[in-house]
Amino acid sequence: MSGAIIALDNVTKSYGGVIANRAVSLTVERGGITGLIGPNGSGKTTLFNSIVGYHPIDSGSIRFDGQEISALSVQKIARLGLLRTFQTTRIYGKMSCMQNMLISIPHRKARLADMFAHERADVVERAEQLLAFVGLYEKRELRSGSLSFGQQKLLEFAMALMNEPTVLLLDEPTAGINPTLINGLLDRLKRANTEFGITLFIIEHNMRVIMNTAEKIYCMAHGELLAAGEPGEIQRDQRVIDAYLGAT
Amino acid sequence: MNLAARQSWPFLLILVAGVIAPFLFPTYSNEIAVLWLMIVFASTWDILGGQMGYNSLGNIFFFGAGMYICAVVQIGLYYNVGMYTSGARTTHIVFTNAQYFTGLALGTVVAGIASAALAVVAGWIVLALRGPYFAIGTLGIAIAAAELVSSWEWVGAASGISMPVFPYGPEPQKLFFYFLLFALAFVLLVFLKWLYSTNFGLALNAIRDDEEKAEAMGLHTRRYKRTAWAISAAFLGVAGAIFGNMTGFIEPRDIAFPTTTFNLFMVVMVLLGGKGTLWGPVIGAVIFHTIKEVTWTYFLGWQFIALGALIVVTIVYFQQGVAGWLMEKYPRLFAPRPAARRGAAPALGGALTPHPEGAE
Numbered sequence: 001m002s003g004a005i006i007a008l009d010n011v012t013k014s015y016g017g018v019i020a021n022r023a024v025s026l027t028v029e030r031g032g033i034t035g036l037i038g039p040n041g042s043g044k045t046t047l048f049n050s051i052v053g054y055h056p057i058d059s060g061s062i063r064f065d066g067q068e069i070s071a072l073s074v075q076k077i078a079r080l081g082l083l084r085t086f087q088t089t090r091i092y093g094k095m096s097c098m099q100n101m102l103i104s105i106p107h108r109k110a111r112l113a114d115m116f117a118h119e120r121a122d123v124v125e126r127a128e129q130l131l132a133f134v135g136l137y138e139k140r141e142l143r144s145g146s147l148s149f150g151q152q153k154l155l156e157f158a159m160a161l162m163n164e165p166t167v168l169l170l171d172e173p174t175a176g177i178n179p180t181l182i183n184g185l186l187d188r189l190k191r192a193n194t195e196f197g198i199t200l201f202i203i204e205h206n207m208r209v210i211m212n213t214a215e216k217i218y219c220m221a222h223g224e225l226l227a228a229g230e231p232g233e234i235q236r237d238q239r240v241i242d243a244y245l246g247a248t
Numbered sequence: 249m250n251l252a253a254r255q256s257w258p259f260l261l262i263l264v265a266g267v268i269a270p271f272l273f274p275t276y277s278n279e280i281a282v283l284w285l286m287i288v289f290a291s292t293w294d295i296l297g298g299q300m301g302y303n304s305l306g307n308i309f310f311f312g313a314g315m316y317i318c319a320v321v322q323i324g325l326y327y328n329v330g331m332y333t334s335g336a337r338t339t340h341i342v343f344t345n346a347q348y349f350t351g352l353a354l355g356t357v358v359a360g361i362a363s364a365a366l367a368v369v370a371g372w373i374v375l376a377l378r379g380p381y382f383a384i385g386t387l388g389i390a391i392a393a394a395e396l397v398s399s400w401e402w403v404g405a406a407s408g409i410s411m412p413v414f415p416y417g418p419e420p421q422k423l424f425f426y427f428l429l430f431a432l433a434f435v436l437l438v439f440l441k442w443l444y445s446t447n448f449g450l451a452l453n454a455i456r457d458d459e460e461k462a463e464a465m466g467l468h469t470r471r472y473k474r475t476a477w478a479i480s481a482a483f484l485g486v487a488g489a490i491f492g493n494m495t496g497f498i499e500p501r502d503i504a505f506p507t508t509t510f511n512l513f514m515v516v517m518v519l520l521g522g523k524g525t526l527w528g529p530v531i532g533a534v535i536f537h538t539i540k541e542v543t544w545t546y547f548l549g550w551q552f553i554a555l556g557a558l559i560v561v562t563i564v565y566f567q568q569g570v571a572g573w574l575m576e577k578y579p580r581l582f583a584p585r586p587a588a589r590r591g592a593a594p595a596l597g598g599a600l601t602p603h604p605e606g607a608e
Contacts, residue, residue, distance in 0.1 A: 052464065078466030086464075092457035094524075095450070103450040107466040115468075115475065116446045163465055 004063075005030040005167055005199050006051065006082075011060035011070075013043075013050050020046040022223045023060070028167065033193050033200045035214030037207075037234075039243055043223040044203045045087060048169050052084045053077040065166070079108035081166035087175065087203075089152045093145030097136055097155055100144050101127035104159040127162060134158045134188060150177045154185070161192060167199040168192070174206050182209060189213060211235065219243065258527065259438065266430040270423060281426040281494065283537045284433040286517060288487045290529035291436055292480040293514035298523035299449065300476055301456030302375070306386030307484060308511035309370075309393050310363040312504030314485025315492035316397060317362045318355035319409050322493075325351050333404035343412040351412065356489040363485025364478040371474045378459070387507065394505035408499025411492060425494035432490065436483050441526055443479070452476055456524070513540075516555075520562050522571025531570045 004027035013021040020043045028034045036044050050057045053074045062070040064082050072080075092100050102119050131137045134154040139147065144155055153173065160168055173189065174182050186209055192198050204210040210217065211231040219227045219234060221243040227234060234240055266284070270277040289307075296302040323332045326347050331337060343351065374385040398406040414421035443449060451472045454462045462469050492498040505511075513536065521532020539558060543551040562569075568576065575581075 074463045075466050075468065078464055083466070084464060086461070090458050090461040090464075092454045092461070094457050095453050099450055099453065103447070103454045103462075103467070104465055107468060110468060112471075115448050115451070115472065116443070118446055159465070 003030055004028065005065055006201065007061075007063045008047075008051070009061045009063075011047070011050055011062060012058045013046055013055070014058055019223050021050065021057075024220070024223075024225050025060075026218050026225060026228065028199060028201045029216065031193075031197060031199055032216065033190070033202065033214045035210040035217040035231075036201065036203045036220065037205070037210060037217060037240075038220035038226070039246075042220040042243075044220055045171060046223075047220070048084055048171055048203065052082060052169065075107075078163075079106075081106075081108065081164070082169070083160050083163055083165035083167070084169035085156050085160055085171060085173065087171040089149065089156050089176075091144045091152050091156050091159065093143070095144060096141050097131060097144050097147070098124075098127060098140045100155060100159055101131060101162050104162040106162075106164045130158045130161050131155075133161070135184070150181060153177060157185075157188070157192075161196065161198070165198060167201060170200060170202045170204075172203055172205060174204065174209050182206065186213060207235075255441075259434075259441075262434060262437070266434060270426050277422050277426050279537075279541055281422075281429045283533065284426075284429040285487060285491060286513065286533040286537045287433045287530050288429070288436055288483060289510060289514040290517040290521065290533040291433075291440060291526075292483050292487075294518045294523065294525075294529045295440070295452070295476050295480045297515065298518055298525070298528070299444070299452040299456065300473065301459075302378075302473070303383045303515070304386045304477075305383045305507075305511065305515070306374075306388070306390035307480065307514055308505055308507060309386070309390040310367060310481035310484035311488040311491075311510065312390075312393060312397070312500065313366055314359035314363045314488030315498050315504045316403055316409075316488075317485070318352075318359040318489030319411060319492055319498060320403065321355035321358050322351035322412055323409075325354065330402050333402065333409050335407060343415070345415045348412055348415050352489075352493060356486055359489035360482045360486040363488075364482040367477040367481035368474050371477045375470070375473045375477065390505055390507050390511060394500045394507065397500035397504065404499070406500065408497060408503070411496050411498060413496065414493070421494075425490060428490045429487070429494070432483065432486055437526070437530070444526060448472065448475075453524075516559050516562065518569070519567065520558070520569055522569030522573070522575075525571040525575070528569050528571030535570070 006028035008024055008026050010023045010025055011021055012019070012023055024043075024047060036047070038044050049055055050070075051062055053069065053072050053076070057070050060070070061068060064077070064080060067080070069077050069080065069082070092103070095103075102123065105123060128137060128140065131140050134157060136147075136151060136155055136158065139151070144152065147155060153176070157170075157173065170189070174185060177185060189200060189202070190213060193200050202210065202214065214231060217229065217231055217234045218225060219237070219240045226243055227237045227240050229237065269280050273280065289311075293304065293307055296304050320329055323329050326343065327341060332341060370389055374382060374389065377385045397403060403409065414424065416424075451462070451467060454467060455469055455472060459469060488504070492504070495503060498504055502509075517532035517536045518529045519532070520536055521530065522528025536558075540551070540555065543554040547554060566573070
């Protein structure tokens, strides 16, 4: 399968007088890993928020799997299979890791009667497998709020996988994670892509990570799309270098 | 003890205590009946306040609504409600046994269903509010309801309604309503025990911990919120229907919609016992009701000062409540949920193994 799973066409979003995204057009290839980089304040997270329906966009179009989603609510978009993780990790802090996983089942299949269902054995097993996948199996009964920041990030990632998304938008997955663990996370991201077939769209500041993971990278600056290309091209692109070093 | 036995002994204890209490302490049967009502108040408040993190200050609305709906059904089945409640009425109206019990049964059921429906409608508006805004919004509903009923002549306005009289005399009446309230509290606790063990319990907790995250994960948050409030309202509506008939006289401000007494007691009992647990509200209700009855009896005139002091001490020094404190102190007593399998970490499809470096 190939082709664009997410297609943005001239998406503009402004807050009052500040234009956070100006006529951004990009595509995310189905089954691939796409990166989004750019200096702080260049509008990356705003773009993510627009895609997942967190706020209405001013103009333009956002299509997911051919369907226009720019007017849908966050929950509806999530149930379509387009999921995001947060820059500041968000988990259910007073619940155990297992409970966090069990409530993260894909809700697109949820019928009314499922509100009062008990968790099925295969769902519990899947939750345990995914916790093992991110290395949190031993901590499954601990309160998730008591985990370290890095572990919470891994848990959030496992919860996202539990939801069986088609596309996963990751907002700085390695931020705040102990450098020695980044390789492990990187490897898990790649395996989520290859083995579970989840399309990844990643905002990342760690250049080593993104250059080694993504097949295509978009670079934003001042709310506009600056450059696009393979990691090698982006690294050599003078506009990208200028944006990061502040020459513009 | 196996898990099932360990989890069912509190219910057995309550069942035995509830059945023998009115015979063991016949002079206190009314006070104990009100204790079951307090347990219903605390446990239904905790569905939203504790499990879901939505602090309602207007749950008393459903209690009063149930009380009035039941009264209107009871009377309206056989008489003209406006005539019955009219202050100018001079005829004495007596309900036959059959009229009394059919009216009570139907009225109670309708009260539960109608209160749940009111919660869905009210929830449409106020469940979009969060934090203190939700608390004030719900308080507004309760106060508005009290004022509205106070000026509504058809249901007796501020002078209230004298309920149909229980046909078998005062002593059997006491026992009858004692067992109705006890049965309601018992059914509620069994129901909540089951409810909190399903996906519903997890969803409520997820909304409490981070509603925005729950939305981002595609959880049907509005559906869960409305259903939770409707469940709470249904039990409160039935409680109101029973309590109105137990007291024999209902009026809006002090009995049906008492925003500053019963309405606040709900919150205090849950805070005292421990939010977000099954047994915390029960423990809180028992302690609170005991203190309240003792201060009412022995320190009359000081009772509200004593209650105020209790509220301040609870909120400042003891926010986790009795159940929260016990769980902190003796975590081993509280089995994790859901029951986890022991043994080695499972692997994904055999080919995948967890990373040797683990998490941290």
